Amino acid sequence: MTDPITLGILALVILIVLIAIRIPIAYSMILVGGAGIALLNGPALLLSQLKTLGYGQFSIYDLSVVPMFILMGELATGAGLSQALFRGANAWLGWMRGGTAMAAIAGCAGFGSVCGSSLATASTMGKVALPELKRYNYSGALATGSLAAGGVLGILIPPSVVLIVYAVIVEANIVTMFAAALLPGILAVILFILTIALYVTIRPEAGPPGGASTRSEFLRATLGLLPVMVIFGLVLGGIYAGFFNPTPAAAVGVFLVWLYGAAKGRLGLGATVAALKATARTSGMIYLILLGAELMKIFMSRIGLPQQAATWIAESGMAPMMVLILLLLALILLGCLMDSLSMILLVIPFFWPMLLEINGGLYQGAEGSGFGMSTEELKVWFGILALIVVELGLITPPVGMNVFIISALAKDTPMIETFKGVAPFFAVELLRVGLLLAFPALTLWLPRLLGG
Secondary structure, eight states: OOOHHHHHHHHHHHHHHHHHTTOOHHHHHHHHHHHHHHHHHOHHHHHHHHHHHHHHHHTOGGGGHHHHHHHHHHHHHHHTHHHHHHHHHHHHHTTSTTHHHHHHHHHHHHHHHHHOOHHHHHHHHHHHHHHHHHHTTOOHHHHHHHHHHHHGGGGTSSSOHHHHHHHHHHTOOHHHHHHHHHHHHHHHHHHHHHHHHHHHHHOGGGSOOOOOOOHHHHHHHHHTTHHHHHHHHHHHHHHHHTSSOHHHHHHHHHHHHHHHHHHTTOOOHHHHHHHHHHHHHHHHHHHHHHHHHHHHHHHHHHHTHHHHHHHHHHHTTOOHHHHHHHHHHHHHHHTTTSOHHHHHHHHHHHHHHHHHHHTTOTTOOSSOSSSSSOHHHHHHHHHHHHHHHHHHHTTOTTTOHHHHHHHHHOTTSOHHHHHHHHHHHHHHHHHHHHHHHHOTHHHHHHHHHHTO
8 A cells, every 4th residue: 555645745746736727626625635535544434524524614613704704895895895995095195106006005905804805805996996097097017016916915904714714723813813913914005005106216107196186075085984994993993802702793894884885875685685695605615615624634634744744844953934934935836826715724734733843842831942932822923924925826926816807807908017017016025024024023012912
C-alpha cells in the first residue's frame, strides 16, 4: 500500500488539479477527501462519518452568523447604500485631484462594513463609481485599479464572513477577531488613499479634480452617510460593548438595513425575496465547502500529514518569522487558483498546527517560545495576516477575481490596464503586511484594550 504521507501529498496535487480545471471547490474537496478516507479506512467508515458530519458542521452556533451577514450585504445592495456611501464620500473628497477615486475607496470601506464580501463590494461599488470616474475622464488604469483594490477591503473590514469562518476553524473568539481587524482595515484605507494621491502627483492627467458640490448638495450627501454610520455603530459598537453576540448583532443589522431600504422604497416584497434567495444560494455554497473541508481535514489527520509537516518545520531550525513569511507567500500563490473562503478552509487546518508547534505547543502559557506571544494572540495575529494576503490573491494575476469583475463592468478598458492600475495598490498591501509583521501591536492593541 502507498505510504500515507505520499498518499496525502498525491491527494493535494489531485485537489489542486481539479480546482485548476474549474471543478467547484466544494465538489473537489468532497471527492478527494471522501475517496481518501474510503481508500485509507474503507467505505464503511466514510459512510459512518457522513451520517453525522453534515449536522455536526452545520449546527455550530458560531456559523449561524454567516447567513445573517450575507443577508445584510444582499439587502444593503438592494437598498442603495452603495450609492449613498459613494455620494457622501465624493462630496468630501471629489473636488481634489484623484478625489473621486479616493471616494470610491472610502465607499468600498463603508460598504464592506455592512457587506463582508470582497467580490460583492467590488461588483456593487464598481457599478456605482465607474460612471462617475469616466465622467471626470479618469484614466482606465486608475479608475479600474482603484475599484479592484478597494473591493478587497470587504474581506477585512468587520463584519467579514471569511474572518468568522477562520475564527471557527482555529477556535478563536469572533469578537476579538473583529476588533483585531479594525486598525489594519483603517490602515488599508489610509494607504490606498495616499497611493492615489501619489499616483495623480506623478500623472496628473490620470485623475482630474471633480466639480465642487454646492452647500445643499454637500449637506444632502453627508446626511446620506448617517444610515450607514448608525448601522455600523449599532452592530459593531454593540458587539464591542458586549450588548450582544455576533449573531444577534447581525440580526439587528439585517433589520436596520431592511428598514432603511423599505423606507426608501427600494426593498419591497420582490426585492426582499430576491435577497433571501441569493442569501440561500451563497450560504448553501459556503456550507457545502465547509463539509468538503471537514472531509479533507479528517482524511489528512488520519494520515498524519499536518502533524508530520508541523514536526518537520519545528525540527528544521528555520527561524519562526521565516516560516510565517513562507506560509504567507504560499497563500498569495494559492490566491491565484481559488477564492478566499475556499483557501482559508483548505490551508488553515495545515498551516495553523505548524505555527502552533513553533510557538511552543497547544498548552503554551503566556509567552510562547517562537513568536513571543500566547496561543490566543497568535491566532489573532496570524488570522489578520492571512486574510490580508488572501486579499492579495483577489488582485494577483493571472486570476485576480476582483480584476475580472471590474473588467467585466469596464468593457472599454483592457484587462492589462486594470492590472497595471492595481499594481501600486498591490505594492502598498505588501507594505501593510510588512508593518503588521514588524509591529504585531497594530493588530493586537485593540483586542488587548477591550480584553482589559
